[in-house]
Amino acid sequence: MSTRIVVADDHPVVLDGIRLMLESLREYTLVGVATSLREIVSVCAETHPDILVLDLNLEGQNGLDLVPELRQRHPALQILIFSAYQSSSLTKKALEAGVDGYLLKDASKAEWAEALSHITQGKMYLSKHLKAGEGLRFDTQPVSTAFPQLAALSEQERKIIRLTAQGLTEQAIAESLFISKHTVHTHKKNIFRKFRLHTNTDLVKFAYENSLV
Known part of the structure; x- marks a missing residue:
């Protein structure tokens, strides 16, 4: 059966x-x-x-x-x-x-x-x-409560998050992705709003906590 x-x-x-x-x-x-x-x-x-x-x-x-x-x-x-x-x-x-x-x-x-x-x-x-x-570590990492928002991230947004975590400026990210600096800035503003982040440091921490890098 x-x-x-x-x-x-x-x-x-x-x-x-x-x-x-x-x-x-x-x-x-x-x-x-x-x-x-x-x-x-x-x-x-x-x-x-x-x-x-x-x-x-x-x-x-x-x-x-x-x-x-x-x-x-x-x-x-x-x-x-x-x-x-x-x-x-x-x-x-x-x-x-x-x-x-x-x-x-x-x-x-x-x-x-x-x-x-x-x-x-x-x-x-x-x-x-x-x-x-x-490295499946049952440690003190906070569990994200933003599963729907994480799932809704576009591939472009994920790339911008990864490149920001690598220390690239908005201009450098724009050149890497062949888009304008304004577009990068707009994407980052939307990411910050979705996840209630305020600085690049917040974004980098968030990216590592949620395995986005």
Whole structure:
């Protein structure tokens, strides 16, 4: 009998990719998909999956907020976080919430198979990049409460954050990205506003705390 899986992610391309991957793993069956926290509750109630693959950010809401309710409704459900976030503090937060594994979105098909196998056997699984060699430190790093805003950062904004953290001026960033200094300044103003930052020092600290560099 195959293991029944529900996938919760609000990106159609991601859902299609997971669907194709699961079709190639005969021991698993995709029985439902959800794109919001509300849909997760209804889809799990209808399909009674063995495993829920859960993105952390769904339409601006934190997927971890739903874990206690899911645990109460479906005690045997195993939850595998599937996320682009690789902050050690966020990983710790997810494990403390009671999930059964944490897989990064760059995972290969082989790692997917390994993760699902561990979970179905009742074992915890952490993505290879989150294991000891990558410094999964359960330390005093603050856990960001801005998951939706982090997910909404554009690639251009992420580049500007990384270059600022490297000590580049706005002019140097503009030249590096082939955009105007005014555009860089506007992006930085928007970043500061989103995350309530005030100085470049604040931005650099924020970037390192949230694994943006």
